Amino acid sequence: MAYFGLVEAGAGTREAARQVGINYRTAKRWRAEAAHAAAAPVALVEVASRFLSLDERNLIADRVRQAGTSLRMIAAELGRPVSTISRELARNQQPDGTYHPHAAHGMATARRPRPKVGKLVADPVLRAIVQDGLDVRWSPQQITRRLRRDHPDRPEWHVTCETIYQALYVQAKGGLRREVAGWLRTGRIQRRPHVRSDQRRPRMATPMVMISDRPPEVADRAVPGHWEGDLIMGAHNRTAIATLVERHTRYVMLLHLPEGYTPTLVRDALITKIQTLPEQLRRSLTWDQGSEMHLHGQFTAATNMPVYFCDPHAPWQRGSNENTNGLLRQYFPKGTDLSVHTAEHLDTVAAELNDRPRMTLDWDSPAERMTQLLNTTHQQQCCNDR
Template identity: 85%
Template sequence: MVPAVVSSRFLSLGERIRIADRVRQPGISLRTIAAELGRPVSTIARELHRNRQSGGTYQPHAAHELAAGRRARPKVGKLVADPVLRAVVQDGLDQRWSPQQIARRLRRDHPDRSEWHVTCETIYQALYVQARGGLRREVAGWLRSGRVTRRPHVRPDQRRPRMATEMLMISDRPPEVADRAVPGHWEGDLIMGAFNRSAIGTLVERATRYVMLLHLPDGYAPSAVRDALIAKIATLPAQLRRSLTWDQGSEMHLHGQFTQATSMPVYFCDPHAPWQRGSNENTNGLLRQYFPKGTDLAVHTAEHLNAVAAELNDRPRMTLNWDSPTERMTQLLTTDHHQQCRNDP
């Protein structure tokens, strides 16, 4: 017979043998064992508490058999097997008590009846899973959620990654980006409209503080942000397309496709570190003068966004020795043009 496949969530026999070997060695802590196995410390502690022999020794093969016996399925649910317990739980549900309230009162009111010490999950399973039923299904609609079907809980290892491809972190950026000595490195972000239903993309060049705005009339889904970024970056000369730094917002889910289209790597800031995009954060504050919080940003046309960007770029900046970003950008492009002319044969 083909052995059943056991989830990696459970300790394997090999791991239990490793635990047995290590606990016999003096001076080895549970934290050390957990680190070696890549498991939480609580898992190791619980394993030893549950599966030690009566004499206090830990035998891995016996422990493995004990754990497998507990895991055997199918099992008859407590509410199915005990009609009196089922009636008590049903009475609590009829009074609009939550499963948690029922489970806690059973433990408090019947401390000596361990077979009645059910968890709230047991009650939810009886309500939502027909195969493990025993409770009237219509009562599920009386729960505070109002749902009659179970909303699945996704485990952390099943969550969809925020980004489609691996992120390059800000610590991977070349030193030339940090000192602003080389132009062509940009910072980007979104400013959000009312109820987060609309957005405008913002781009700031780190050396000149030159601003460009992304028109996102149909929302800020990853594909919309990708396309708007590609179109805007395509308007720049090659020497101004070196890198982009962004926060870890899900709108950059398709950053790999942007990089493939533009040859610009995207570097991501650390979580909750807006100062790592200081120029962009400052610009977003200035933009709120034109696009107040709590307003619908989708009503602004691309032409209006370009006009706002031009007005910001014409403002003299103290950090630029009172030059404007437009003047600095013009100087930069003019110098590059003259350099290229001298290099041409």
């Protein structure tokens, strides 16, 4: 703080006050507050960095007296959110509206000790009102809303639903009869965690579009450009190869993942491979709900290719891909390290599969069907150009 810096440098109280631009009596009060704080016993308690320190409050006091200094500028200088500075000035200023750093630090320190006595424990009248509401099966929300409406002039009675729930379920909070917890609409006498171990947590960064919302044209395989994808796993699930199968032609592409199959690596590999295709072959991708597709939204944004997700435990919804993965085990047996295969080897394996005649294609090969498709598309584009 500038004032105390001048005093420490040898300036008198009156001279330091004049240079800083404050009243002499204000300077004397600051020195008295500082002396009182220095004389008080200091508790050796480490204060978390999220709380403002005395030095930070001294700087705030300096800046608020400087004309043209905004709260945003103070926050930027301290590296704090603007809301922290605004809240500090609102909570810890003096009754006359002035802000004194040592007094503010003392007020904040006095409010910090935990645990505090709960509102329902400290106020028997409020506790009785809440208890009466619970006795007639009112929900905590109904009780809190009526307290605010019926007693607008009693802000100390404006409790939250969480206050009531903690008084019921947390023994340390106390205050309400324990048996009332069983009268809540849930009927529970113990609190259930918001996140349960038996709940499957969302695996995706953005909401999934399920296969039930996939366009009908994908299901009948009449329109090319719709793909199915999955991973085949190596030993101990440590390595993987991503597989893509085009539903109309059964054409196969393999993705090299030598460094792992994290969502970022799978996203990048998919984008690179899909962008090698002509636009008419980039219509959609169907995948299972594996966590490797966590960033499917970013893949869609980069390729303009929507991703549809299968239902859990429904591999038949990607029948072409599942069949292809079975064929690939001839080349990549289970329990082996898949990272040893190069990208060139994967391309060779994919070419062999694409050259195999298929009964479902009337004994054409996927490569022949893909060539026919691309030739037809090219001829149509030439006619349109004419």
